[in-house]
Amino acid sequence: MNHSNIPKPLPFADGSTGLKVLRSLAQARSPLAALQTMHQTMGDVFQITLPQFNPAVLVGPENNRHVLVSGRADFLWRTETDPVTRLLRHGLLVEDGTEHDRLRRVMEPPLYRRELLGHVEKFWQHTDRVTATWRGRADMLVEMRKLALLILMDTLFGVDFQPDLDRMWRPILKAIQYISPGLWILWPKLPRFGYHHPLAQLDAYLYDLIARRRVAGGSGDDLLGRLAAAPGFDDHLIRDQLLTMLIAGHDTSTALLAWVLVLLGQHPAILAQVQAEVDKVLGTRPPTADHLAELPLLDQIIKETLRLYPPIHLGNRKAKEELNVGGYRIPQNTRVMLSIYLSHRHPAHWTAPDRFCPHRFDRETGDKPPPLTYIPFGGGPRNCIGAAFAQVEAKIVLARLLQTHRFTLEKQRITAHMGATLEPHPGVWMGVERR
Numbered sequence: 378m379n380h381s382n383i384p385k386p387l388p389f390a391d392g393s394t395g396l397k398v399l400r401s402l403a404q405a406r407s408p409l410a411a412l413q414t415m416h417q418t419m420g421d422v423f424q425i426t427l428p429q430f431n432p433a434v435l436v437g438p439e440n441n442r443h444v445l446v447s448g449r450a451d452f453l454w455r456t457e458t459d460p461v462t463r464l465l466r467h468g469l470l471v472e473d474g475t476e477h478d479r480l481r482r483v484m485e486p487p488l489y490r491r492e493l494l495g496h497v498e499k500f501w502q503h504t505d506r507v508t509a510t511w512r513g514r515a516d517m518l519v520e521m522r523k524l525a526l527l528i529l530m531d532t533l534f535g536v537d538f539q540p541d542l543d544r545m546w547r548p549i550l551k552a553i554q555y556i557s558p559g560l561w562i563l564w565p566k567l568p569r570f571g572y573h574h575p576l577a578q579l580d581a582y583l584y585d586l587i588a589r590r591r592v593a594g595g596s597g598d599d600l601l602g603r604l605a606a607a608p609g610f611d612d613h614l615i616r617d618q619l620l621t622m623l624i625a626g627h628d629t630s631t632a633l634l635a636w637v638l639v640l641l642g643q644h645p646a647i648l649a650q651v652q653a654e655v656d657k658v659l660g661t662r663p664p665t666a667d668h669l670a671e672l673p674l675l676d677q678i679i680k681e682t683l684r685l686y687p688p689i690h691l692g693n694r695k696a697k698e699e700l701n702v703g704g705y706r707i708p709q710n711t712r713v714m715l716s717i718y719l720s721h722r723h724p725a726h727w728t729a730p731d732r733f734c735p736h737r738f739d740r741e742t743g744d745k746p747p748p749l750t751y752i753p754f755g756g757g758p759r760n761c762i763g764a765a766f767a768q769v770e771a772k773i774v775l776a777r778l779l780q781t782h783r784f785t786l787e788k789q790r791i792t793a794h795m796g797a798t799l800e801p802h803p804g805v806w807m808g809v810e811r812r
């Protein structure tokens with residue numbers, strides 16, 4: 378019998394490895410540090426062993442390829458008991474199989490790059506709207522969320538969200554909190570108080586948007602219009618897609634924009650360089666689609682920020698059946714977590730992986746990690762539907778911010794918090810001065 382073909386059980390942290398993991402958790406007060414220690418000591422496949430929570434964690438290009446491309450049919454996206462499924466019900470993000478593909482076909486066209494380029498003006502106009510209220514200092518985590526919401530609601534749902542921003546702020550934050558990691562991971566049946574009213578308020582808002590679009594008799598070319606006109610989409614299914622896009626499409630951009638500002642604040646020399654690039658290319662004119670290819674340093678800064686702090690730092694799956702991944706046995710129904718964060722800091726594929734170094738994305742002189750090592754937007758057929766949207770939005774918004782304002786990061790402790798996204802915690806206070 379050839380024993381080399383028999384998959385090994387998943388390694389987990391016990392004995393001295395367990396102590397090391399606990400020590401890094403205590404020192405850094407962050408599960409991310411503990412994950413990094415587990416990766417260093419056990420390699421690209423390992424298991425977390427907490428009571429009721431035993432996911433297999435996969436890292437690195439080969440495992441990413443397995444889950445996202447070659448073996449993707451072996452995994453399910455939907456886990457009925459997870460809060461994200463309870464919240465989004467039949468949203469694109471939590472559907473599997475042919476129903477997922479049907480939803481995706483309807484929802485994709487408004488997010489094609491050529492459609493997005495028509496929104497560039499809105500991207501910088503909303504930026505100006507938000508910055509017009511700034512007086513000396515502001516929390517960029519809050520400001521970037523406002524901006525991401527105004528942009529998303531306008532471009533995909535055809536709504537000016539400004540008048541509703543204050544009223545809907547808490548319901549949106551509660552929805553995000555509802556799906557963020559918490560004690561429910563260890564006790565899935567734990568009752569969750571304080572969500573019923575805000576989530577109902579959010580639903581009422583979305584159903585009202587749908588009703589108003591139907592009364593207007595209209596479809597329209599935006600996402601809401603396409604959903605309203607598509608056969609087989611009742612109001613409930615449309616609500617699920619709107620909520621999916623609202624959460625997945627703004628919380629991620631919020632985190633990205635806020636992290637870029639943190640990193641620029643922490644690296645004033647790079648901030649000065651990128652501000653000079655923006656000044657040279659734009660002068661005093663607002664950014665246009667033609668400028669997108671003319672801002673290479675800004676492009677590298679966005680990519681490097683997504684590497685260090687990928688807003689979606691985990692891909693969450695369930696093994697449909699017993700699997701062999703990289704020579705390890707993953708039992709059926711095991712939760713499988715693809716760690717984008719650890720792949721992006723894999724010491725075998727990046728030089729000085731924990732350092733902020735935008736030039737590593739220079740095409741000629743930069744790092745050359747194997748394909749599917751860098752996956753801020755996932756990969757394969759089920760990659761991020763909003764990847765082009767997010768990248769164009771980030772570039773236009775940041776170019777406009779840098780063109781119009783000087784930023785200084787205030788002294789504060791900022792850590793990476795694992796909420797629904799990986800966000801700078803507790804906020805990002807910056808001095809802001811109009812140029």
Ligand code: HEM
Nearest residue numbers: 470625626629630633689692693753754755761762763767
């Ligand atoms: C910086 C911004 C963003 C990042 C880093 C990001 C990241 C990701 C990642 C990693 C995935 C795949 C998750 C997995 O494989 O488990 C994903 C999927 C998804 N994203 Fe994004 N995203 C961003 C912006 C957006 C935007 C702007 C939208 C909508 C307008 C959006 C909507 C979605 C949806 C609906 C899916 C599920 C797609 C499917 O399963 O077919 N995302 N995103």
